[in-house]
Amino acid sequence: MAGHLVRYCPLCADALGVGEAVWLMSPDSWQVCLRHGYWSDDSRGRGPDFVRLAEMPEAVTAHQGRQQLAERWGPDGEELFADAFQVAVYWWTRMPDVVCWVRRAWTAGLDAREMRAAPLVIYPEAAELAGAMLDFECAGRRDTADRSRWLAGVEQVMAGWGVDVAEGRQALLMWLGRHRRGVPAPSGPADGSGLLLGVGHSRIASRTGPVSQRSFLTWQLGMAAADM
Ligand SMILES: [Zn+2]
Known part of the structure; x- marks a missing residue:
């Protein structure tokens, strides 16, 4: 592989x-x-x-959170983490100087702007965002008002992280755009054990491979912001 x-x-x-x-x-x-x-x-x-x-205990917590998502929800959980990670990649590419990311890079002995630092420094926010995405999917309420409410909540959390909301909102809108319609009930698992991801989610996402391939958000670290 x-x-x-x-x-x-x-x-x-x-x-x-x-x-x-x-x-x-x-x-x-x-x-x-x-x-x-x-x-x-x-x-x-x-x-x-x-x-x-x-x-950097928050990175340990993030990894545990990612594992729990995978254990509880299988590939769907892993894909939600991948989506969240890709959104954080988008943010980091535009805003590598977010204070908590710079601080983590320095703690790790890395330069804040080197690409190598990115997965580590954004891991905690990616895991938290994955939790918010999971809440959205589990609630199964996807109309315009529901999406606006979810977006406002995440934006508040973003602001708390020091991530510029105006600069980073687009990535969340793209995610919401793909998740605005639910999977029709009959095609979902009957026992309720599965997670019904938004119907737009799986059009591109791969079921295996690195996070950048498991998400329909195909941004890559190292890409210029203008190409995203
Ligand atoms: Zn070891």
């Missing part, structure tokens, strides 16, 4: 006893070891090999 060659957690690697750096194939360009609290990625040579998450 296509993926990224990502450095394995140093302590997990030690346990393997191979005596040299261990790399693994990962769908995303990073991986998190919750057991040892390490973030690692596919970068080589520049900056730290690993980021210790002890000083």
Whole structure:
């Protein structure tokens, strides 16, 4: 499968006893070891090999939140996280100087504007946004007033993060545009265990691969803001 060659957690690697750096194939360009609290990625040579998450508990919480979404809702939960992550990518590309992102990058020993820092610094907001998207989908109320109410709520949270609402709203509108119609009841799972994502959601999204492919929002880190 296509993926990224990502450095394995140093302590997990030690346990393997191979005596040299261990790399693994990962769908995303990073991986998190919750057991040892390490973030690692596919970068080589520049900056730290690993980021210790002890000083960034919000990134640990975010990863746990992502896992819970996947455990509870399966691929649908993973895709909602992917959507939220892509929205945060859009925000970071336009606004890399958001204070909490700069602070996290520095904590990690990374430059705030280097692309490598982006997935790590936006992870907490991506996970929180995924929670808000889940609330929207679970509520199943998608008319204009419902969408406006949801948007206003998320914008308030965004402002609290220091993300410019006017600059970042477009990404949320695109997401809402794809999720404004629900799946007709008969095609949904009868036992209520599934999540009925908006009908526009799955037109492009892939069921596997990195977050950038699991979302219908196909922005990529490194893309110019004008191309998004
Ligand atoms: Zn580990």
